[in-house]
Amino acid sequence: MFAHNFQVKTPLLDAIKGYVEDDHAAFYTPGHKQGRGVSQKMRDLLGSQVFKADLTELANLDNLAAPEGVIKEAQVLAAAAFGASESWFLVNGSTAGIIAAILATCGDGEKIILPRNVHKSAISGLILAGAIPVFVQPEYDRILGIAHSITPEGVAHALQEHPDAKAVMMVYPTYYGVCGDVEAIANLAHQYNIPLLVDEAHGPHFSFHPDLPPAALTKDADLTVQSIHKVLSSLTQASILHVQGERIDRDRITKSLQLLQSSSPSYLLLSSLDAARQQMAVSGKELMTHTLQLADLARKEISKIPQLSVLELNPSAGFVNLDRTRLTVTVSQLGLTGFASEDLLAQQGVIAEFSSEKHLTFIITLGNTQADIEKLVQSFQKLAQEHLREKSLANFSKSMYSTRLYFDKKTPKLSPRQAFFAATETLPIKRAVARICAEIICPYPPGIPVLMPGEVITPDALEYLLNMQAIGSEITGCADATLKTLKVVKDE
Ligand SMILES: Cc1ncc(COP(=O)(O)O)c(C=O)c1O
Structure with a gap:
């Protein structure tokens, strides 16, 4: 997918380094002037170096809205590393990319097919575009209380009923690491000559290891949005939008992002994307091998603990693959909710990504260590010993029933x-x-x-x-x- 020799380059990071090392009088934004004016409390916490790199669109640093220099170069390298034809750096998270994807494909009153359990950024996109949602119910595992992906059957039905839809959007993978049949859904969308837009916020690592689910672009998605900050090593908010093929109007993506993104993009965020791309292009396979080993160890050890179970691949139309680095542990057999377990684990120094009624979900990435996994396993062992099933099962089963996931099947009255x-x-x-x-x-x-x-x-x-x-x-x-x-x- 990429050639190592040019992927070692970090054009954006290098351009910033020039300014960091150069001694000059700064009469430009930001007001802290490379940290000299920053509050002492802030400096005590973060040190001074980071502020030197908090730069703006200066000479040789290019312009995010219309890149022609180092940002362009970094984006071209990212496109090659992630298998896209063209990529756009995002400084307002995947949120901005998802909204831009909708604005670029749907106009006022035009329809888009998308899952009911879509992230709220897509709803913001509908509001801004004036697009009309055609919701497809995701597959829902009633026992686990987890919504999976939309299915090819659901999308085929929506397309038959709404052949005038302008795009299909899917979430791949879900927050739980569950992957739907992106290839079949892409094929269906293409039969109607419309693009498949993929919210791949949780899947930017997929390109870098054959034991992870396939990246959506390798299965014919037309556009994907990836939160590099969620599972790779860029700074929070730094994401990328990728496009391939001819179904997406690239000028409309650029124009939409110009509407949505700041005119003062953070170069800390932008350069962190350049660095994260280089890291993965050069060492991604090795890093993901290690991450998968850690995740597999955690899965194996936690599964051995009585009353706990780990979400594993259980193939169905809305669950064709699982990202093993996303660990979801069902705690309900302990008579605890996920929310209560989250607090108890936090008291032991283990912080989960999120909790739901029956589960706790953990994101395991290239930043985790063997010691983290040991601490996680030990904390679960302690939790299980202290909370036997009998303790509060009666209270729990009542709440399990009453918080069944709710989705309305009716079409909205107003857009x-x-x-x-x-x-x-x-x-x-x-x-x-x-x-x-x-x-x-x-x-x-x-x-x-x-x-x-x-x-x-x-x-x-x-x-x-x-x-x-x-x-x-x-x-x-x-x-x-x-x-x-x-x-x-x-x-x-
Ligand atoms: C499935 C999904 N899509 C999109 C987003 C938005 O991503 P970001 O936080 O990068 O704006 C999130 C964030 O949690 C998400 O979970």
Whole structure:
């Protein structure tokens, strides 16, 4: 996929190094002037070197909105390393890339097929574009309480009913590392001559090891967005959007990103993408071999602990592959929720990525060590010893039933954009039933909206939200996070 000799280059990092090492009087932004003006408290915490590299679009540092120099060079290297024809660096996370993907493919009133358990950034994209969502229900494992991928069958059905859709979007892998059939879904989209857009936020490492699931681009996706910061080594917010083939209008991607991204992009973020790409292009296979070994060790040892189980590949139409570096441990047999276990593990110095009602999910990456895995296993052993199944199973099974994942199957009454801009009123939650929701309401984690602007508020949705809140999930996206009131579209 790439040639090592040119992949050792780091054009963007090198350009920054020049400024870091050069002694000059700075009369440009940022105001801290390479750290000289930074608060002492900040300097004590972070040291001074990092601020020297916190630069702006200076001579020889190129321009993210219209790159022609070192940013362009770094993006070309990234495209080659990740198997794309063209790549765009993102400084506002995959969020910006997902919104740009929607803006570049769907106009006002045009349809896009996407999973109901899509990340909230896609809902933001719908609002900004004015696009109409055609939701496909993901496969849902009722026993585990985990939503997987959308299936080829679901997408085929949506395409038959909406042959005028302008794009299909899928999440690959899910937050749990579950991969759907990206190849079959790409083929279906292409039969209608529309692109497959992939939210691959959690899969940028896939390109670098044959034992990981295949990268979406190798299975004919037209566009993918990857959070390099989530599983590789770039700084938080640094992501990449990749494109291949002719179905995506590249000028529209550039124009959309110009709308969305800062005119003062952080060069710490940009150069961290250059460095992370070089690291993976040169040593990715070795690093991923080690990461997979650590993940396999954790899976093996935790599976041995009575009452705990680890999410393993269990093939179905919405679960054709699993990223083994994503570890989901079911704790419900201990009589604990994932939320409670998360707190107990944190007391032992182990911090999970997120918890859900029955599970805890851990991201294992090139940054983890053998010592981390040992600590994780030991903490689970201790947790299991201290919380025997009998202790609180009765309480738990009640909550298991009541927080069944809720997805509404009805088409929204208004488009997300119409609802977002409509006149609204705030009502006590009970009086909001049957009204049109005016905000995104999203338990976090896992960041899957339960209600979104334009949808009719049903008693089921409210019950699910209240139950999630009761067991410790934070409700985000709505003005009143306590859920006492909800914003609804005003009746005419
Ligand atoms: C599935 C998925 N897509 C997109 C995003 C947004 O990515 P970012 O945080 O890089 O903006 C996230 C973030 O958690 C995510 O989980």
